[in-house]
Amino acid sequence: xxxxxxxxxxxxxxxxxxxxxxxxxxxxxxxxxxxxxxxxxxxxxxxxxxxxxxxxxxxxxxxxxxxxxxxxxxxxxxxxxxxxxxxxxxxxxxxxxxxxxxxxxxxxxxxxxxxxxxxxxxxxxxxxxxxxxxxxxxxxxxxxxxxxxxxxxxxxxxxxxxxxxxxxxxxxxxxxxxxxxxxxxxxxxxxxxxxxxxxxxxxxxxxxxxxxxxxxxxxxxxxxxxxxxxxxxxxxxxxxxxxxxxxxxxxxxxxxxxxxxxxxxxxxxxxxxxxxxxxxxxxxxxxxxxxxxxxxxxxxxxx
Ligand code: CDT
Numbered sequence: 001x002x003x004x005x006x007x008x009x010x011x012x013x014x015x016x017x018x019x020x021x022x023x024x025x026x027x028x029x030x031x032x033x034x035x036x037x038x039x040x041x042x043x044x045x046x047x048x049x050x051x052x053x054x055x056x057x058x059x060x061x062x063x064x065x066x067x068x069x070x071x072x073x074x075x076x077x078x079x080x081x082x083x084x085x086x087x088x089x090x091x092x093x094x095x096x097x098x099x100x101x102x103x104x105x106x107x108x109x110x111x112x113x114x115x116x117x118x119x120x121x122x123x124x125x126x127x128x129x130x131x132x133x134x135x136x137x138x139x140x141x142x143x144x145x146x147x148x149x150x151x152x153x154x155x156x157x158x159x160x161x162x163x164x165x166x167x168x169x170x171x172x173x174x175x176x177x178x179x180x181x182x183x184x185x186x187x188x189x190x191x192x193x194x195x196x197x198x199x200x201x202x203x204x205x206x207x208x209x210x211x212x213x214x215x216x217x218x219x220x221x222x223x224x225x226x227x228x229x230x231x232x233x234x235x236x237x238x239x240x241x242x243x244x245x246x247x248x249x250x251x252x253x254x255x256x257x258x259x260x261x262x263x264x265x266x267x268x269x270x271x272x273x274x275x276x277x278x279x280x281x282x283x284x285x286x287x288x289x290x291x292x293x294x295x296x297x298x299x300x301x302x303x
Contacts, residue, residue, distance in 0.1 A: 140200060
C-alpha cells in the first residue's frame with residue numbers, strides 16, 4: 001500500500017479586518033494538531049489567507065490588490081512555510097496571486113502544494129471562475145470572481161509528491177465532471193479542493209437548501225467515476241454576514257465519505273489514504289483502457 005495520512009483543515013470565518021498574521025496563526029495551530037496526529041499532508045480552503053473578498057464590489061484596484069499576494073512565501077506566510085519544514089508535513093492552500101508574466105500583470109485564484117521541505121512543488125490557477133463582472137446591487141452579496149481574476153491557464157494535471165500523483169482544483173471546479181476526468185486521464189490519484197460556498201445562491205435561491213447535498217454529490221461522483229481520492233475543504237460559518245457551508249471531507253475512490261467535519265469553525269479531520277485503492281475502481285468498473293469509448297464522445301472535446 002501507499003498510504004498518506006491526510007488532514008482536511010477546515011477554517012471558520014475570516015473577517016475582512018483580520019490580518020494575514022492572525023489567519024496564518026490559525027493555520028499553524030491546525031498544522032501542529034495534524035502533526036500530532038501523524039499527518040503527511042494538510043489541505044486548507046480556497047483563498048485561505050483572507051476573507052472571501054469577491055463578495056464586495058470594489059472600484060479601487062489598490063483596495064482589491066490588498067487581498068492579493070505578490071510573493072509566496074511572503075512576510076506573513078513565511079512562518080507557515082517554516083512550520084511545514086520544522087514538522088515535516090506537506091500542505092496545500094489557496095490564495096489570490098498577483099504576478100507579472102512577460103511584463104504583464106496577471107491575477108489568479110491560485111492553489112499550491114508545498115512539500116515536506118517547504119518547497120512549492122505544484123501550482124494551479126482556477127479554471128472555472130463563477131459569478132459576474134459588474135456590480136449587481138440586487139444581490140445580498142456579490143460574487144465578482146470574473147472581475148478580480150483571469151481564467152486559469154494551468155491544466156488539471158498532477159505533480160509527483162508524497163509517493164503519489166497529487167492534483168488540485170478550486171471550488172467551482174468541483175462541480176464539473178471534466179475536472180475529475182481530465183485529472184484521471186493524466187494519472188492523478190488524489191485531488192485537493194478548497195472551497196468557499198455560501199448557503200445562499202442569489203440566482204436560484206430555491207436551491208439554497210441543496211448546497212450541502214450538491215457539494216458532496218459532485219465530489220463523491222467525481223471520486224467514484226474516476227477512481228481517485230478527493231479532499232474537499234471549505235471555509236465555513238458566518239463570514240461577514242455570508243454563511244458558508246462546511247462539511248469538509250475526505251472521499252475514497254469508491255465515492256464513500258471517510259471523514260467529515262461536523263462544525264462550522266476551524267476543524268481538522270484526518271484519514272489514512274491508501275493511493276493504491278484507486279486501482280479498486282480503475283482496474284474494474286472504470287477501467288478506462290478496457291471500457292472507455294472516446295470515439296463515441298466527440299463533443300466532449302468540442303468548444
Ligand atoms: N468560490 C466559488 O467558486 N464558489 C461557488 C459559489 C457558487 S457560484 C456563485 C461554488 O461553486 O461553490
